[in-house]
Amino acid sequence: MTDHPEHAIRCPWCHATPGNRCTSPRGRRIPVASHDARIQAWTTRTDARDQKTGEPT
Ligand SMILES: [Zn+2]
Numbered sequence: 001m002t003d004h005p006e007h008a009i010r011c012p013w014c015h016a017t018p019g020n021r022c023t024s025p026r027g028r029r030i031p032v033a034s035h036d037a038r039i040q041a042w043t044t045r046t047d048a049r050d051q052k053t054g055e056p057t
Helices: 036-053
Strands: none
Touching: none
16 A cells, blocks of 8 residues: 555545545546545645644644
């Protein structure tokens, strides 16, 4: 299992559900585990939570 914490959230691009890697719109495997949009969304969410509560991720 590779380390992809962004898999904890739903991908806003391909709508991959939490815990699953990203796929193409047709549900096929893609070369990357996560779309940039998903990583961006995860990073943004983490930053927002940290600033709001100060809790570690
Ligand atoms: Zn995706």
